[in-house]
Amino acid sequence: MTESPEELLTEAQLKRLQDFDFPCITKELPGIGGVLKQELEDFIVEEIPVYEPQGTGEHLFLWIEKRDVSGPDLVGHLSRSLNIDPQFVGMAGIKDRRAITRQYVSVPASCEPDLAAVTIDQITVLKHSLHQNKLKTGHLVGNRFSILLRETSSEAYEVAVQIRDELLKFGFPNYFGPQRFGHGGRTVQFGLKSLFRPPGKVRGKRARFELSAVQSWLFNLALAERIDEELFHTALLGDVMQVRKSGGPFVVEDVNREKERLKTGEIAIAGPVFGPKMKMPTDEVQERENRILSSAGLTLNDFARHRKLCAGTRRPYSILPESIEISPEANGLRFQFELPTGCYATTMLREFMKTDWSPDSVRDSIE
Known part of the structure; x- marks a missing residue:
């Protein structure tokens, strides 16, 4: 060795x-180019939970929106603001940093009186409810995406529709x-x-x-x-x-x-x-x-x-996505779709873009 x-x-x-x-599986079709994540609003991810909190129990589920915050930084913020050990923070999955993301996070129910300390400019608790179990890794169906691809080619929409139809037929x-x-x-x-x-x-x-x-x-x-x-x-x-x-x-x-x-x-x-x-x-x-x-x-x-x-x-x-919605916007094309847990949105978008896919070009992208 x-x-x-x-x-x-x-x-x-x-x-x-x-x-x-x-x-790529659509290599016979040209790419549309484009740039990911120029602005936070270009990449929006919302977790699809396996279940909703039941309203009673020893754990508190927080539906959190974070902006330009990594998963580890979110855990660290919750630990400090609620004065708990990081091991008591439960998450179903790690979401992108360079994005607007919404997901459930669980903390001990005893943290409820201190929730006001959690919300800052980049992190907001949108709602909360009790549940009997801690949230564990993998407890999600998948993720819902809304992604704006900027600076695409002049015929991007027409080409994207062709690629979309192929992916809906055979998968990516x-x-x-x-x-x-x-x-x-x-x-x-x-x-x-x-x-x-x-x-x-x-x-x-x-x-x-x-x-x-x-x-x-x-x-x-x-x-x-x-x-x-x-x-x-x-x-x-x-x-x-x-x-x-x-x-x-x-x-x-x-x-x-x-x-x-x-x-x-x-x-x-x-x-x-x-x-x-x-x-x-x-x-x-x-x-x-x-x-x-x-x-x-x-x-x-x-x-x-x-x-x-x-x-x-x-x-x-x-x-095999159930649907991929594509809509032209002033600065490019917006893609809206859902993927099961464990899949990368960027690997699907790669079929459309066909550009540089080094780790540095898609860092922080969700799984």
């Missing part, structure tokens, strides 16, 4: 990661966004280094995040290969499929039987987030995924050593 994390990636692998060089590639990999791919590099360290020396949230960056990179490679080979919408023998509504996985044993369900959007091909608990494919697909691992100098056993930090799962290769 090398001591330098940079040496764990080849020059070509590192460049592809840094450039976010993964294919569910890549992990470039911000997941860190500046210059450093998060992946340190994650690779951690994979080869003894399990007892790899622990904590930072290590989990770095290892997940490696998993995300490998998923993107597997997805990109399917698109390059025009297999994004094609079921293969041995594929792992997910039922879109329930998430239930199964292995394809009869390609013809699943072809129509894939076409209607009832099921989705699910790619690898490598780890010991990941549902394994068979036949050709297993060979493909083994080849992805091998190209990175890895095996499944490397993830099994750190099973508590990178258990593994399957992730849909495509996301």
Whole structure:
């Protein structure tokens, strides 16, 4: 094992990661260009909760609007203003910094008399109610977006409608966004280094995040290969499929039987987030995924050593939005849509823009 994390990636692998060089599914259509997040009002995100607070309980749910405030800074502000330990602050997901965002945050019910201290210029409590449980990571259906893309091309609306129609028919590639990999791919590099360290020396949230960056990179490679080979919408023998509504996985044993369900959007091909608990494919697909691992100098056993930090799962290769509303504005085009939790709005917008997608160009974008 090398001591330098940079040496764990080849020059070509590192460049592809840094450039976010993964294919679009609408590559036959031109991009519309554009600039994200010139103003706070250009990027509005509203959480879609799994449930509303019940009105009684030991936890206080705060529906908060924040402007140009990061998730960690919000937690720090709540901790200081309510005089509580940060561990008592519950959030379903981390939202963008450079944006206007609305989401639930939970704190102990005993904080209610001090709520006036929370509201400042950039943070506002819009409403609050009691609930019996603390809000935990992942307790959201997804996010609702309203995004203004400025400085688009002269024929942007016409082209955007064509791209939108393609995405509503087939879905868009569910890549992990470039911000997941860190500046210059450093998060992946340190994650690779951690994979080869003894399990007892790899622990904590930072290590989990770095290892997940490696998993995300490998998923993107597997997805990109399917698109390059025009297999994004094609079921293969041995594929792992997910039922879109329930998430239930199964292995394809009869390609013809699943072809129509894939076409209607009832099921989705699910790619690898490598780890010991990941549902394994068979036949050709297993060979493909083994080849992805091998190209990175890895095996499944490397993830099994750190099973508590990178258990593994399957992730849909495509996301099929119910609708994408596009409306011209004086400064560009506004996009309004909803995405399930775990998806990146910027990876969908990439299909429209087809411009620079380095981590620095889309920093802070939501997952």
